[in-house]
Amino acid sequence: MNFMNVFITPLTYAFMQRGLLAGTMVGVLCAVMGTYVVLRGMAFLGDALAHAIMPGVAIAYLLGGNLLLGALVAAAVVALGIGYFSKQGAVREDTAIGILFAAALSLGVAMISSIRSYAVDLSHILFGNVLGVSPADLWITFGLGTVVLLTVVLLYRPFMVISFDPVLAATLRLPAELLRNVMLLLLALTVVISLQTVGVGLAAAMLITPAATAYLLTRRLAPMMFVSAAIGAISSLAGLYLSYYFNIVSGSAIVLTATAIFLAVFLIKRGRR
Amino acid sequence: MTHIPHRLEVENISVAYGDNVILRDISFQVPHGAQIAVVGPNGAGKSTLFKALVGLLPLKNGRILIHGMPLGDHKDCVAYIPQREEVDWRFPVTVTDVVTMGRFNTRGWFARPNRDDHEAVARSLDEMGIANLAKVSISDLSGGQQQRVFLARAIAQEPHILLMDEPFTGVDATTQQVTLNLLDHLRQRQVTAIISTHDLNLAATRFETVMLINKRLVAFGPAKEVLSQENLQKAFGSSLLVMENGAMLVDECCPPDEDHHHP
Ligand SMILES: Nc1ncnc2c1ncn2[C@@H]1O[C@H](COP(=O)(O)OP(=O)(O)OP(=O)(O)O)[C@@H](O)[C@H]1O
Ligand SMILES: [Mg+2]
Numbered sequence: 165m166n167f168m169n170v171f172i173t174p175l176t177y178a179f180m181q182r183g184l185l186a187g188t189m190v191g192v193l194c195a196v197m198g199t200y201v202v203l204r205g206m207a208f209l210g211d212a213l214a215h216a217i218m219p220g221v222a223i224a225y226l227l228g229g230n231l232l233l234g235a236l237v238a239a240a241v242v243a244l245g246i247g248y249f250s251k252q253g254a255v256r257e258d259t260a261i262g263i264l265f266a267a268a269l270s271l272g273v274a275m276i277s278s279i280r281s282y283a284v285d286l287s288h289i290l291f292g293n294v295l296g297v298s299p300a301d302l303w304i305t306f307g308l309g310t311v312v313l314l315t316v317v318l319l320y321r322p323f324m325v326i327s328f329d330p331v332l333a334a335t336l337r338l339p340a341e342l343l344r345n346v347m348l349l350l351l352a353l354t355v356v357i358s359l360q361t362v363g364v365g366l367a368a369a370m371l372i373t374p375a376a377t378a379y380l381l382t383r384r385l386a387p388m389m390f391v392s393a394a395i396g397a398i399s400s401l402a403g404l405y406l407s408y409y410f411n412i413v414s415g416s417a418i419v420l421t422a423t424a425i426f427l428a429v430f431l432i433k434r435g436r437r
Numbered sequence: 438m439t440h441i442p443h444r445l446e447v448e449n450i451s452v453a454y455g456d457n458v459i460l461r462d463i464s465f466q467v468p469h470g471a472q473i474a475v476v477g478p479n480g481a482g483k484s485t486l487f488k489a490l491v492g493l494l495p496l497k498n499g500r501i502l503i504h505g506m507p508l509g510d511h512k513d514c515v516a517y518i519p520q521r522e523e524v525d526w527r528f529p530v531t532v533t534d535v536v537t538m539g540r541f542n543t544r545g546w547f548a549r550p551n552r553d554d555h556e557a558v559a560r561s562l563d564e565m566g567i568a569n570l571a572k573v574s575i576s577d578l579s580g581g582q583q584q585r586v587f588l589a590r591a592i593a594q595e596p597h598i599l600l601m602d603e604p605f606t607g608v609d610a611t612t613q614q615v616t617l618n619l620l621d622h623l624r625q626r627q628v629t630a631i632i633s634t635h636d637l638n639l640a641a642t643r644f645e646t647v648m649l650i651n652k653r654l655v656a657f658g659p660a661k662e663v664l665s666q667e668n669l670q671k672a673f674g675s676s677l678l679v680m681e682n683g684a685m686l687v688d689e690c691c692p693p694d695e696d697h698h699h700p
Contacts, residue, residue, distance in 0.1 A: 203528060203529070318547060319546075321547075322541075322546055324530070324534075324538075325538055325541065327528070328528045329519070329538065330493070331488065331491065331493055331519050331523070332517070332538060332539075332590075334488075334491050334492050335491045335492075335493075335515050335516060335517050336542045337492075338546075383529055383531065383576075384529050384530060384531060384534065384574075385528075385530060388529050
Protein backbone atom coordinates (compact mmCIF):
# COMPACT_ATOMS: atom_id res chain seq x y z
CA MET A 165 0.00 0.00 0.00
CA ASN A 166 1.66 3.23 -1.06
CA PHE A 167 1.52 6.49 0.83
CA MET A 168 -1.30 8.18 -1.10
CA ASN A 169 -3.51 5.15 -0.71
CA VAL A 170 -3.42 5.58 3.03
CA PHE A 171 -5.40 8.77 2.54
CA ILE A 172 -7.51 7.73 -0.43
CA THR A 173 -8.72 4.28 0.56
CA PRO A 174 -10.99 5.47 3.37
CA LEU A 175 -12.53 8.01 1.01
CA THR A 176 -14.08 5.24 -1.09
CA TYR A 177 -16.67 4.84 1.65
CA ALA A 178 -19.50 7.35 1.63
CA PHE A 179 -19.80 7.27 5.42
CA MET A 180 -16.13 8.14 5.71
CA GLN A 181 -16.50 11.04 3.28
CA ARG A 182 -19.39 12.42 5.31
CA GLY A 183 -17.49 11.87 8.52
CA LEU A 184 -14.47 13.77 7.26
CA LEU A 185 -16.62 16.65 6.02
CA ALA A 186 -18.60 16.88 9.25
CA GLY A 187 -15.45 16.48 11.33
CA THR A 188 -13.65 19.30 9.55
CA MET A 189 -16.61 21.66 9.81
CA VAL A 190 -17.03 20.94 13.50
CA GLY A 191 -13.30 21.25 14.09
CA VAL A 192 -13.23 24.70 12.51
CA LEU A 193 -16.38 25.88 14.22
CA CYS A 194 -15.38 24.76 17.71
CA ALA A 195 -11.94 26.24 17.27
CA VAL A 196 -13.28 29.65 16.26
CA MET A 197 -15.84 29.88 19.08
CA GLY A 198 -13.20 28.38 21.36
CA THR A 199 -11.14 31.53 20.91
CA TYR A 200 -13.71 33.45 22.91
CA VAL A 201 -14.17 30.59 25.35
CA VAL A 202 -10.46 30.66 26.15
CA LEU A 203 -10.10 34.44 26.24
CA ARG A 204 -13.20 35.03 28.34
CA GLY A 205 -12.57 32.10 30.66
CA MET A 206 -15.81 30.33 29.72
CA ALA A 207 -14.35 26.81 29.65
CA PHE A 208 -16.56 25.59 32.46
CA LEU A 209 -19.63 27.05 30.77
CA GLY A 210 -18.80 25.34 27.47
CA ASP A 211 -18.41 21.99 29.19
CA ALA A 212 -21.62 22.49 31.14
CA LEU A 213 -23.60 23.39 28.03
CA ALA A 214 -22.40 20.24 26.34
CA HIS A 215 -23.45 17.98 29.19
CA ALA A 216 -26.69 19.78 29.76
CA ILE A 217 -27.78 18.93 26.25
CA MET A 218 -27.96 15.25 27.19
CA PRO A 219 -31.66 15.08 28.11
CA GLY A 220 -32.65 16.67 24.81
CA VAL A 221 -30.58 14.17 22.92
CA ALA A 222 -31.95 11.33 25.00
CA ILE A 223 -35.56 12.30 24.34
CA ALA A 224 -34.92 12.62 20.64
CA TYR A 225 -33.21 9.25 20.72
CA LEU A 226 -36.07 7.55 22.55
CA LEU A 227 -38.64 9.06 20.21
CA GLY A 228 -36.54 8.20 17.19
CA GLY A 229 -36.34 11.86 16.20
CA ASN A 230 -33.42 13.87 14.96
CA LEU A 231 -30.74 14.07 17.66
CA LEU A 232 -29.50 17.46 16.53
CA LEU A 233 -32.96 18.91 16.86
CA GLY A 234 -33.34 17.52 20.37
CA ALA A 235 -29.96 18.91 21.32
CA LEU A 236 -30.84 22.31 19.90
CA VAL A 237 -33.98 22.61 22.01
CA ALA A 238 -32.15 21.47 25.13
CA ALA A 239 -29.30 23.90 24.55
CA ALA A 240 -31.66 26.85 24.24
CA VAL A 241 -33.46 25.88 27.47
CA VAL A 242 -30.20 25.45 29.38
CA ALA A 243 -28.61 28.68 28.13
CA LEU A 244 -31.69 30.62 29.20
CA GLY A 245 -31.81 28.73 32.50
CA ILE A 246 -28.25 29.67 33.40
CA GLY A 247 -29.00 33.29 32.56
CA TYR A 248 -32.14 33.21 34.69
CA PHE A 249 -30.60 31.68 37.81
CA SER A 250 -27.49 33.84 37.85
CA LYS A 251 -29.28 37.04 36.92
CA GLN A 252 -31.28 36.98 40.13
CA GLY A 253 -27.98 37.16 41.96
CA ALA A 254 -29.27 34.55 44.40
CA VAL A 255 -26.56 32.08 43.41
CA ARG A 256 -23.23 32.69 41.76
CA GLU A 257 -23.10 31.94 38.07
CA ASP A 258 -20.66 29.04 38.33
CA THR A 259 -22.78 27.51 41.08
CA ALA A 260 -25.91 27.80 38.93
CA ILE A 261 -24.05 26.21 36.04
CA GLY A 262 -22.74 23.41 38.24
CA ILE A 263 -26.18 22.49 39.56
CA LEU A 264 -27.91 22.62 36.19
CA PHE A 265 -25.23 20.70 34.42
CA ALA A 266 -25.03 17.84 36.88
CA ALA A 267 -28.82 17.54 36.99
CA ALA A 268 -29.17 17.54 33.21
CA LEU A 269 -26.41 14.99 32.78
CA SER A 270 -28.01 12.67 35.32
CA LEU A 271 -31.40 13.05 33.72
CA GLY A 272 -29.93 12.27 30.31
CA VAL A 273 -28.12 9.16 31.51
CA ALA A 274 -31.20 8.02 33.44
CA MET A 275 -33.34 8.22 30.32
CA ILE A 276 -30.85 6.46 28.11
CA SER A 277 -30.23 3.73 30.66
CA SER A 278 -33.84 2.64 30.16
CA ILE A 279 -33.03 1.48 26.64
CA ARG A 280 -31.73 -2.02 26.00
CA SER A 281 -28.79 -1.10 23.78
CA TYR A 282 -27.75 1.25 26.55
CA ALA A 283 -23.96 0.89 26.44
CA VAL A 284 -23.49 1.50 22.72
CA ASP A 285 -26.00 4.35 22.57
CA LEU A 286 -24.54 6.06 25.58
CA SER A 287 -21.05 5.86 24.21
CA HIS A 288 -22.21 7.40 20.92
CA ILE A 289 -23.79 10.30 22.73
CA LEU A 290 -20.91 10.77 25.11
CA PHE A 291 -18.08 10.40 22.65
CA GLY A 292 -19.59 10.97 19.26
CA ASN A 293 -20.23 8.75 16.27
CA VAL A 294 -18.83 10.67 13.38
CA LEU A 295 -19.06 7.69 11.06
CA GLY A 296 -22.80 7.59 11.55
CA VAL A 297 -23.38 11.05 10.14
CA SER A 298 -26.34 11.07 7.75
CA PRO A 299 -26.58 13.34 4.70
CA ALA A 300 -29.30 15.31 6.53
CA ASP A 301 -27.01 15.80 9.53
CA LEU A 302 -24.34 17.04 7.20
CA TRP A 303 -26.64 19.71 5.81
CA ILE A 304 -27.76 20.82 9.26
CA THR A 305 -24.15 21.03 10.36
CA PHE A 306 -23.29 23.06 7.30
CA GLY A 307 -26.26 25.40 7.71
CA LEU A 308 -25.82 26.06 11.42
CA GLY A 309 -22.06 26.30 11.04
CA THR A 310 -22.42 28.96 8.37
CA VAL A 311 -24.79 30.95 10.56
CA VAL A 312 -22.37 30.82 13.50
CA LEU A 313 -19.31 31.76 11.46
CA LEU A 314 -21.08 34.61 9.67
CA THR A 315 -22.24 36.02 12.98
CA VAL A 316 -18.73 35.80 14.40
CA VAL A 317 -17.36 37.67 11.37
CA LEU A 318 -20.11 40.29 11.45
CA LEU A 319 -19.80 40.90 15.18
CA TYR A 320 -16.02 40.63 15.25
CA ARG A 321 -15.43 44.13 16.61
CA PRO A 322 -18.25 44.25 19.17
CA PHE A 323 -17.29 40.79 20.47
CA MET A 324 -13.67 41.89 20.76
CA VAL A 325 -14.61 44.97 22.76
CA ILE A 326 -17.00 43.27 25.19
CA SER A 327 -14.39 40.58 25.78
CA PHE A 328 -11.37 42.83 26.19
CA ASP A 329 -12.84 45.90 27.82
CA PRO A 330 -16.45 45.83 29.10
CA VAL A 331 -16.02 49.37 30.39
CA LEU A 332 -15.24 50.68 26.91
CA ALA A 333 -18.21 48.71 25.65
CA ALA A 334 -20.35 50.62 28.12
CA THR A 335 -18.92 54.02 27.22
CA LEU A 336 -19.52 53.26 23.55
CA ARG A 337 -23.11 52.32 24.47
CA LEU A 338 -22.83 48.83 23.12
CA PRO A 339 -25.73 46.52 23.96
CA ALA A 340 -23.35 44.38 26.00
CA GLU A 341 -26.05 42.22 27.59
CA LEU A 342 -27.52 41.37 24.20
CA LEU A 343 -24.10 40.67 22.71
CA ARG A 344 -23.24 38.37 25.61
CA ASN A 345 -26.46 36.43 25.05
CA VAL A 346 -25.77 36.15 21.34
CA MET A 347 -22.33 34.80 22.16
CA LEU A 348 -23.84 32.29 24.57
CA LEU A 349 -26.30 31.20 21.89
CA LEU A 350 -23.53 30.77 19.31
CA LEU A 351 -21.63 28.71 21.85
CA ALA A 352 -24.68 26.53 22.43
CA LEU A 353 -25.14 26.01 18.68
CA THR A 354 -21.49 25.08 18.31
CA VAL A 355 -21.70 22.55 21.09
CA VAL A 356 -24.82 21.04 19.54
CA ILE A 357 -23.14 20.66 16.19
CA SER A 358 -20.09 19.07 17.74
CA LEU A 359 -22.21 16.31 19.28
CA GLN A 360 -21.83 14.02 16.29
CA THR A 361 -18.10 14.11 16.04
CA VAL A 362 -16.82 14.35 19.58
CA GLY A 363 -19.93 13.89 21.73
CA VAL A 364 -20.98 15.75 24.84
CA GLY A 365 -18.05 14.42 26.85
CA LEU A 366 -15.39 15.88 24.61
CA ALA A 367 -16.99 18.98 23.11
CA ALA A 368 -15.26 21.19 25.67
CA ALA A 369 -11.89 19.84 24.63
CA MET A 370 -12.54 20.79 21.00
CA LEU A 371 -13.51 24.26 22.14
CA ILE A 372 -10.50 24.80 24.32
CA THR A 373 -7.49 22.85 23.09
CA PRO A 374 -7.07 24.29 19.55
CA ALA A 375 -7.74 27.83 20.79
CA ALA A 376 -5.32 27.45 23.69
CA THR A 377 -2.69 26.22 21.22
CA ALA A 378 -3.34 29.17 18.92
CA TYR A 379 -3.04 31.51 21.88
CA LEU A 380 0.52 30.32 22.37
CA LEU A 381 1.34 30.98 18.72
CA THR A 382 -0.30 34.32 17.93
CA ARG A 383 -0.54 37.85 19.29
CA ARG A 384 -3.72 39.18 17.71
CA LEU A 385 -7.32 38.05 17.76
CA ALA A 386 -7.96 37.39 14.06
CA PRO A 387 -4.77 35.36 13.53
CA MET A 388 -5.57 33.47 16.72
CA MET A 389 -8.93 32.49 15.21
CA PHE A 390 -7.40 31.36 11.92
CA VAL A 391 -4.63 29.34 13.53
CA SER A 392 -7.12 27.83 15.96
CA ALA A 393 -9.41 26.90 13.04
CA ALA A 394 -6.52 25.28 11.19
CA ILE A 395 -5.54 23.25 14.25
CA GLY A 396 -9.17 22.24 14.78
CA ALA A 397 -9.50 21.09 11.15
CA ILE A 398 -6.20 19.21 11.17
CA SER A 399 -7.03 17.48 14.45
CA SER A 400 -10.38 16.34 13.12
CA LEU A 401 -8.96 15.00 9.86
CA ALA A 402 -5.95 13.32 11.43
CA GLY A 403 -8.09 11.99 14.25
CA LEU A 404 -10.56 10.40 11.84
CA TYR A 405 -7.85 8.65 9.87
CA LEU A 406 -6.38 7.38 13.12
CA SER A 407 -9.79 6.21 14.18
CA TYR A 408 -10.24 4.41 10.83
CA TYR A 409 -6.93 2.58 10.89
CA PHE A 410 -6.62 1.80 14.57
CA ASN A 411 -10.29 1.26 15.19
CA ILE A 412 -10.58 3.68 18.10
CA VAL A 413 -13.54 5.90 18.97
CA SER A 414 -13.45 8.92 16.65
CA GLY A 415 -14.03 11.55 19.33
CA SER A 416 -11.13 10.31 21.42
CA ALA A 417 -8.83 10.15 18.41
CA ILE A 418 -9.68 13.74 17.44
CA VAL A 419 -9.23 15.15 20.93
CA LEU A 420 -5.99 13.23 21.48
CA THR A 421 -4.61 14.61 18.20
CA ALA A 422 -5.48 18.14 19.26
CA THR A 423 -3.88 17.54 22.64
CA ALA A 424 -0.72 16.20 21.00
CA ILE A 425 -0.47 19.38 18.91
CA PHE A 426 -0.94 21.50 22.02
CA LEU A 427 1.77 19.61 23.90
CA ALA A 428 4.19 19.86 20.98
CA VAL A 429 3.65 23.62 20.66
CA PHE A 430 3.86 24.12 24.40
CA LEU A 431 7.13 22.21 24.71
CA ILE A 432 8.71 23.89 21.69
CA LYS A 433 7.77 27.31 23.08
CA ARG A 434 9.12 26.29 26.46
CA GLY A 435 12.39 25.10 24.94
CA ARG A 436 12.89 28.44 23.17
CA ARG A 437 12.66 30.47 26.36
CA MET B 438 -29.76 84.86 28.00
CA THR B 439 -29.97 81.14 27.27
CA HIS B 440 -29.17 78.76 30.03
CA ILE B 441 -26.14 76.56 29.37
CA PRO B 442 -26.46 73.37 31.38
CA HIS B 443 -23.45 72.10 33.28
CA ARG B 444 -21.53 69.54 31.35
CA LEU B 445 -22.01 67.00 34.08
CA GLU B 446 -24.63 66.99 36.82
CA VAL B 447 -24.84 64.24 39.40
CA GLU B 448 -27.96 64.30 41.53
CA ASN B 449 -28.25 62.18 44.67
CA ILE B 450 -26.85 59.01 43.21
CA SER B 451 -26.39 55.80 45.16
CA VAL B 452 -24.50 52.91 43.67
CA ALA B 453 -24.33 49.30 44.86
CA TYR B 454 -22.85 45.97 43.95
CA GLY B 455 -25.83 43.71 44.57
CA ASP B 456 -27.07 44.65 48.04
CA ASN B 457 -23.76 46.16 49.08
CA VAL B 458 -24.26 49.91 48.75
CA ILE B 459 -20.91 51.58 48.10
CA LEU B 460 -21.79 55.18 47.24
CA ARG B 461 -24.56 57.04 49.02
CA ASP B 462 -26.27 60.27 48.06
CA ILE B 463 -23.54 61.81 45.96
CA SER B 464 -24.35 65.13 44.28
CA PHE B 465 -22.08 67.52 42.43
CA GLN B 466 -21.92 69.62 39.28
CA VAL B 467 -19.08 70.08 36.87
CA PRO B 468 -18.92 73.00 34.43
CA HIS B 469 -17.50 72.73 30.90
CA GLY B 470 -13.77 72.24 30.70
CA ALA B 471 -13.22 71.87 34.44
CA GLN B 472 -10.56 69.54 35.78
CA ILE B 473 -11.27 67.75 38.99
CA ALA B 474 -9.17 65.52 41.22
CA VAL B 475 -11.02 62.80 43.11
CA VAL B 476 -9.30 61.66 46.29
CA GLY B 477 -10.26 59.19 48.98
CA PRO B 478 -8.86 56.10 50.70
CA ASN B 479 -8.69 52.63 49.14
CA GLY B 480 -12.17 51.27 48.79
CA ALA B 481 -13.71 54.75 49.00
CA GLY B 482 -15.58 54.09 45.77
CA LYS B 483 -13.57 56.18 43.33
CA SER B 484 -13.55 53.49 40.67
CA THR B 485 -17.17 52.75 41.47
CA LEU B 486 -18.08 56.41 40.90
CA PHE B 487 -16.33 56.41 37.53
CA LYS B 488 -18.10 53.26 36.45
CA ALA B 489 -21.41 54.77 37.42
CA LEU B 490 -20.57 57.90 35.44
CA VAL B 491 -20.07 55.89 32.24
CA GLY B 492 -23.23 53.91 32.88
CA LEU B 493 -21.51 50.63 33.65
CA LEU B 494 -23.15 50.26 37.04
CA PRO B 495 -26.86 50.85 37.54
CA LEU B 496 -27.92 53.67 39.86
CA LYS B 497 -29.93 52.67 42.94
CA ASN B 498 -31.39 56.13 42.87
CA GLY B 499 -30.60 59.62 41.65
CA ARG B 500 -29.62 60.60 38.15
CA ILE B 501 -26.72 61.71 36.02
CA LEU B 502 -27.09 64.40 33.36
CA ILE B 503 -24.60 65.21 30.65
CA HIS B 504 -25.23 68.44 28.74
CA GLY B 505 -28.54 68.45 30.57
CA MET B 506 -29.61 65.09 29.16
CA PRO B 507 -29.70 61.71 30.90
CA LEU B 508 -26.80 59.33 30.58
CA GLY B 509 -27.38 57.12 27.58
CA ASP B 510 -28.62 59.85 25.26
CA HIS B 511 -25.05 60.44 24.17
CA LYS B 512 -23.02 58.13 22.08
CA ASP B 513 -19.38 58.79 22.53
CA CYS B 514 -18.80 61.82 24.65
CA VAL B 515 -17.40 60.11 27.74
CA ALA B 516 -14.04 58.37 27.61
CA TYR B 517 -12.72 56.30 30.47
CA ILE B 518 -9.18 55.25 31.25
CA PRO B 519 -9.44 52.25 33.54
CA GLN B 520 -7.22 51.56 36.51
CA ARG B 521 -4.47 49.39 35.05
CA GLU B 522 -5.17 46.42 37.30
CA GLU B 523 -8.63 46.15 35.74
CA VAL B 524 -7.41 45.38 32.23
CA ASP B 525 -6.69 41.89 30.90
CA TRP B 526 -3.15 42.46 29.60
CA ARG B 527 -2.93 38.94 28.21
CA PHE B 528 -5.65 39.56 25.64
CA PRO B 529 -4.21 39.13 22.13
CA VAL B 530 -4.32 42.69 20.79
CA THR B 531 -1.67 45.16 19.68
CA VAL B 532 -1.32 48.79 20.70
CA THR B 533 -2.94 49.88 17.44
CA ASP B 534 -5.84 47.48 17.98
CA VAL B 535 -6.55 48.98 21.39
CA VAL B 536 -6.38 52.58 20.23
CA THR B 537 -8.55 51.80 17.20
CA MET B 538 -11.27 50.53 19.55
CA GLY B 539 -11.73 54.16 20.59
CA ARG B 540 -12.96 54.88 17.06
CA PHE B 541 -15.44 52.03 16.75
CA ASN B 542 -18.43 54.17 17.34
CA THR B 543 -17.75 56.76 14.70
CA ARG B 544 -18.96 54.76 11.75
CA GLY B 545 -21.16 52.05 13.08
CA TRP B 546 -20.26 48.61 14.21
CA PHE B 547 -19.83 46.71 11.03
CA ALA B 548 -17.79 49.24 9.09
CA ARG B 549 -14.06 48.72 8.94
CA PRO B 550 -11.99 51.64 10.23
CA ASN B 551 -11.41 54.09 7.37
CA ARG B 552 -8.67 56.59 6.52
CA ASP B 553 -9.94 59.17 9.05
CA ASP B 554 -9.85 56.58 11.78
CA HIS B 555 -6.35 55.44 10.91
CA GLU B 556 -5.18 59.04 10.92
CA ALA B 557 -6.82 59.78 14.26
CA VAL B 558 -5.17 56.68 15.70
CA ALA B 559 -1.74 57.59 14.32
CA ARG B 560 -2.10 61.14 15.64
CA SER B 561 -2.96 60.06 19.16
CA LEU B 562 -0.12 57.51 19.19
CA ASP B 563 2.22 60.35 18.17
CA GLU B 564 0.84 62.68 20.77
CA MET B 565 1.49 60.11 23.49
CA GLY B 566 4.97 59.35 22.15
CA ILE B 567 4.25 55.68 21.48
CA ALA B 568 4.13 55.60 17.67
CA ASN B 569 7.09 53.21 17.76
CA LEU B 570 5.02 50.72 19.77
CA ALA B 571 2.11 50.59 17.31
CA LYS B 572 2.55 46.92 16.42
CA VAL B 573 3.62 45.71 19.83
CA SER B 574 1.42 43.32 21.75
CA ILE B 575 -0.02 44.92 24.89
CA SER B 576 1.33 42.12 27.04
CA ASP B 577 4.87 43.32 26.26
CA LEU B 578 4.40 46.87 27.57
CA SER B 579 5.71 48.49 30.74
CA GLY B 580 3.28 50.09 33.17
CA GLY B 581 3.92 53.57 31.83
CA GLN B 582 3.51 52.45 28.25
CA GLN B 583 0.26 50.69 29.09
CA GLN B 584 -1.00 53.91 30.58
CA ARG B 585 -0.12 55.86 27.46
CA VAL B 586 -1.90 53.36 25.21
CA PHE B 587 -5.12 54.05 27.08
CA LEU B 588 -4.50 57.78 27.03
CA ALA B 589 -4.05 57.54 23.26
CA ARG B 590 -7.30 55.62 22.94
CA ALA B 591 -9.13 58.24 24.95
CA ILE B 592 -7.79 61.01 22.71
CA ALA B 593 -8.80 59.07 19.60
CA GLN B 594 -12.31 58.93 21.03
CA GLU B 595 -12.47 62.75 21.00
CA PRO B 596 -14.54 62.90 24.19
CA HIS B 597 -16.18 65.82 25.97
CA ILE B 598 -15.57 64.24 29.34
CA LEU B 599 -12.51 62.20 30.21
CA LEU B 600 -12.38 60.00 33.31
CA MET B 601 -8.99 58.70 34.44
CA ASP B 602 -8.73 56.19 37.23
CA GLU B 603 -5.39 56.62 39.01
CA PRO B 604 -3.26 57.56 36.03
CA PHE B 605 -0.38 58.58 38.30
CA THR B 606 -0.07 55.38 40.29
CA GLY B 607 2.88 53.15 39.48
CA VAL B 608 4.14 54.96 36.39
CA ASP B 609 7.50 56.57 35.71
CA ALA B 610 8.20 60.30 35.74
CA THR B 611 7.98 60.54 31.94
CA THR B 612 4.52 59.07 31.82
CA GLN B 613 3.39 61.32 34.68
CA GLN B 614 4.67 64.28 32.70
CA VAL B 615 3.01 63.08 29.49
CA THR B 616 -0.25 62.73 31.39
CA LEU B 617 0.01 66.19 32.92
CA ASN B 618 0.83 67.72 29.53
CA LEU B 619 -2.21 66.00 28.12
CA LEU B 620 -4.33 67.56 30.84
CA ASP B 621 -3.06 70.99 29.80
CA HIS B 622 -3.99 70.27 26.19
CA LEU B 623 -7.40 69.06 27.21
CA ARG B 624 -7.98 72.22 29.19
CA GLN B 625 -7.40 74.25 26.04
CA ARG B 626 -9.84 72.07 24.13
CA GLN B 627 -12.48 72.51 26.87
CA VAL B 628 -12.52 68.81 27.63
CA THR B 629 -13.77 68.14 31.14
CA ALA B 630 -11.41 65.83 33.02
CA ILE B 631 -12.03 63.91 36.24
CA ILE B 632 -9.02 62.16 37.67
CA SER B 633 -8.72 59.93 40.71
CA THR B 634 -5.43 59.97 42.56
CA HIS B 635 -3.83 59.08 45.86
CA ASP B 636 -1.35 61.93 45.52
CA LEU B 637 -2.74 64.71 47.72
CA ASN B 638 0.10 67.00 46.77
CA LEU B 639 -0.64 66.67 43.10
CA ALA B 640 -4.34 67.20 43.72
CA ALA B 641 -3.59 70.37 45.67
CA THR B 642 -1.12 71.84 43.20
CA ARG B 643 -2.45 70.85 39.77
CA PHE B 644 -6.21 71.00 40.22
CA GLU B 645 -8.42 73.91 41.17
CA THR B 646 -11.27 71.65 42.15
CA VAL B 647 -11.01 68.61 44.36
CA MET B 648 -13.57 66.01 45.36
CA LEU B 649 -12.99 64.13 48.58
CA ILE B 650 -14.99 60.93 48.94
CA ASN B 651 -15.29 58.01 51.26
CA LYS B 652 -18.52 56.20 50.36
CA ARG B 653 -20.18 59.63 50.79
CA LEU B 654 -19.14 62.96 49.42
CA VAL B 655 -16.96 64.45 52.16
CA ALA B 656 -16.16 67.72 50.41
CA PHE B 657 -16.21 69.20 46.93
CA GLY B 658 -14.86 72.56 45.83
CA PRO B 659 -11.68 74.61 45.59
CA ALA B 660 -8.61 72.54 46.42
CA LYS B 661 -7.53 74.70 49.37
CA GLU B 662 -10.86 74.43 51.15
CA VAL B 663 -11.44 70.77 50.46
CA LEU B 664 -8.01 69.55 51.49
CA SER B 665 -8.21 70.91 55.02
CA GLN B 666 -6.96 68.74 57.82
CA GLU B 667 -10.45 68.36 59.20
CA ASN B 668 -11.87 67.08 55.91
CA LEU B 669 -8.96 64.76 55.32
CA GLN B 670 -9.32 63.34 58.80
CA LYS B 671 -12.97 62.67 58.04
CA ALA B 672 -12.17 60.87 54.80
CA PHE B 673 -9.01 59.00 55.69
CA GLY B 674 -9.36 58.49 59.43
CA SER B 675 -6.35 56.92 61.06
CA SER B 676 -4.39 56.42 57.88
CA LEU B 677 -3.80 60.16 57.64
CA LEU B 678 -0.40 61.22 58.91
CA VAL B 679 0.16 64.86 59.76
CA MET B 680 3.83 65.88 59.73
CA GLU B 681 5.25 68.47 62.09
CA ASN B 682 5.57 71.03 59.32
CA GLY B 683 1.89 70.66 58.55
CA ALA B 684 2.35 68.45 55.48
CA MET B 685 -0.14 65.62 55.25
CA LEU B 686 0.49 62.11 53.97
CA VAL B 687 -1.76 59.16 53.45
CA ASP B 688 -0.49 55.89 54.78
CA GLU B 689 -1.18 53.44 51.96
CA CYS B 690 0.19 50.25 53.43
CA CYS B 691 -2.96 49.18 55.21
CA PRO B 692 -6.13 49.26 53.13
CA PRO B 693 -9.35 49.56 55.13
CA ASP B 694 -10.94 46.46 56.57
CA GLU B 695 -13.72 46.14 54.05
CA ASP B 696 -11.21 45.18 51.40
CA HIS B 697 -10.21 42.05 53.30
CA HIS B 698 -13.52 40.39 53.82
CA HIS B 699 -16.09 41.30 51.25
CA PRO B 700 -18.09 38.30 49.98
N1 LIG C 1 -17.14 44.09 41.24
C1 LIG C 1 -17.35 44.32 42.55
N2 LIG C 1 -18.25 43.57 43.23
C2 LIG C 1 -18.47 43.78 44.54
N3 LIG C 1 -17.88 44.74 45.27
C3 LIG C 1 -16.99 45.53 44.67
C4 LIG C 1 -16.68 45.37 43.27
N4 LIG C 1 -15.77 46.29 42.93
C5 LIG C 1 -15.52 46.99 44.05
N5 LIG C 1 -16.25 46.55 45.10
C6 LIG C 1 -16.25 47.10 46.44
O1 LIG C 1 -16.60 48.46 46.37
C7 LIG C 1 -15.83 49.23 47.26
C8 LIG C 1 -15.24 50.42 46.53
O2 LIG C 1 -14.33 49.94 45.55
P1 LIG C 1 -13.63 50.91 44.50
O3 LIG C 1 -12.82 50.03 43.60
O4 LIG C 1 -14.63 51.78 43.89
O5 LIG C 1 -12.68 51.76 45.46
P2 LIG C 1 -11.55 52.76 45.02
O6 LIG C 1 -11.82 54.03 45.73
O7 LIG C 1 -11.39 52.80 43.56
O8 LIG C 1 -10.26 52.08 45.70
P3 LIG C 1 -8.74 52.05 45.18
O9 LIG C 1 -8.13 53.31 45.68
O10 LIG C 1 -8.17 50.86 45.90
O11 LIG C 1 -8.73 51.93 43.71
C9 LIG C 1 -14.80 48.30 47.88
O12 LIG C 1 -15.20 48.02 49.19
C10 LIG C 1 -14.86 47.06 47.04
O13 LIG C 1 -14.67 45.93 47.85
MG1 LIG D 1 -10.00 52.27 42.23
